Amino acid sequence: MKGVGFLVALVLLPLASKLASASDPSPLQDFCVAVNDAKDGVFVNGKLCKDPKLTVAEDFFLTGLNIPGNTSNPVGSMVTPANVEKIPGLNTLGISLVRIDYAPYGGLNPPHTHPRATEILVVVEGTLYVGFVTSNPENRLFTKVLYPGDVFVFPVGLIHFQFNIGHTNAVAFAGLSSQNPGVITIANAVFGSDPAINPDVLAKAFQLDKNIVKQLQSRFWWDNN
DSSP: OHHHHHHHHHHHHHHHHHHHOOSOOOOSSSOOOEESOOSSOEEETTEEEOOGGGOOGGGGOOOOTTSOOOOOSTTSEEEEEESTTTOGGGTTTOOEEEEEEEOTTTOEEEEEEOTTOOEEEEEEESOEEEEEEOOTTTOOEEEEEEOTTOEEEEOTTOEEEEEEOSSSOEEEEEEESSSSOOOEEHHHHHHSOSSOOOHHHHHHHHTOOHHHHHHHHHHHHHHHO
């Protein structure tokens, strides 16, 4: 029996180690520049790899993050990504970057999660009220007011937000521990899903009148589509 237990432990150990990993898998080559043409590509980490002999410096380059994003929208913010879709050389490297612009007082990057990445954010301009909420059952809120040069970390998968409490534009940059961290904006996902979630479900979950749920769904479904 002891021998069987040892073998089971030996088999499960690599799996447990893999599940404990909080970032993308480590590459087994120097780089794997993403391409969309299947003709001579190799499929790795969700992308086709470009022939290394054809790789150029531009595959690792992006310009334009100095340009402010347009915050003329209902939430008053704009996220400009520098991920694998914009920089193909990021494929398999497990990292990405975003610029976030916030309109004067009230610009909000609304509550959302990144299912595949921890985020580290640094404020460049303005004053931000930021925070995240821990998982059930505690649902503990951690918040901080950030000024230029301040840094804050949002753990992988947890709901978080940033809100501009200053009277000028605010700008932040954030690094994420995935080439494609994903984003789930809570209100859009819950009230703007396609097809819509049964209003009875949301009315019960949020303890709201069913008509209010329908109003929210019509608003968010329109925004999302």
